[in-house]
Amino acid sequence: MAASSMALKLACGVLMCMVAYASLAHAASFTCKQMLDTVAPCQPYLENAAPLTDTCCSRVKFLNNLATNGTTADRQKACKCVKGAVANSTDSYLGLAQGLPGKCGVTAPYPIGRTVNCTSVQ
Numbered sequence: 001m002a003a004s005s006m007a008l009k010l011a012c013g014v015l016m017c018m019v020a021y022a023s024l025a026h027a028a029s030f031t032c033k034q035m036l037d038t039v040a041p042c043q044p045y046l047e048n049a050a051p052l053t054d055t056c057c058s059r060v061k062f063l064n065n066l067a068t069n070g071t072t073a074d075r076q077k078a079c080k081c082v083k084g085a086v087a088n089s090t091d092s093y094l095g096l097a098q099g100l101p102g103k104c105g106v107t108a109p110y111p112i113g114r115t116v117n118c119t120s121v122q
């Protein structure tokens with residue numbers, strides 16, 4: 001009984017998560033806040049305070065697919081969001097952020113940097 005209710009909670013947790021992801025994926029467009037919330041598990045890594053986790057990478061891959069498969073406007077928006085996030089960051093944070101897609105085995109469909117021209121992203 002205890003075990004099955006635990007399994008149920010776990011299944012619901014996963015389901016909630018999938019519903020949240022699905023609504024993000026199907027949203028006509030996503031907000032910068034949604035993007036940053038999605039990669040929140042990556043913060044400790046970017047702050048050089050913890051090792052890279054699978055959770056972080058799965059979020060990175062998810063957003064990467066979204067941007068890659070999205071419209072040019074989606075990619076420009078994602079680019080601006082990331083640019084804002086690294087605008088006042090340390091060089092260490094920026095370096096880790098730039099290396100993150102590669103570490104997770106994907107290629108960001110836009111450059112990551114403080115002086116990137118996001119309007120030229122296709």
Ligand SMILES: *[C@@H]1O[C@H](CO)[C@@H](O)[C@H](O)[C@H]1NC(C)=O
Nearest residue numbers: 025062064065066067068069
């Ligand atoms: C985006 O496209 C890739 C490769 O075509 C695919 O594997 C991935 O599932 C797609 N992602 C989304 C969110 O549709």
Ligand SMILES: *[C@@H]1O[C@H](CO)[C@@H](O)[C@H](O)[C@H]1NC(C)=O
Nearest residue numbers: 082083084085086087088089
């Ligand atoms: C970065 O810091 C400067 C100066 O403190 C501030 O004017 C600017 O709004 C900040 N930019 C972001 C994206 O937080």
Ligand SMILES: *[C@@H]1O[C@H](CO)[C@@H](O)[C@H](O)[C@H]1NC(C)=O
Nearest residue numbers: 115116117118119120121122
């Ligand atoms: C950014 O790129 C766009 C499109 O290529 C261009 O029109 C614009 O002048 C560029 N802005 C800067 C600041 O270089």
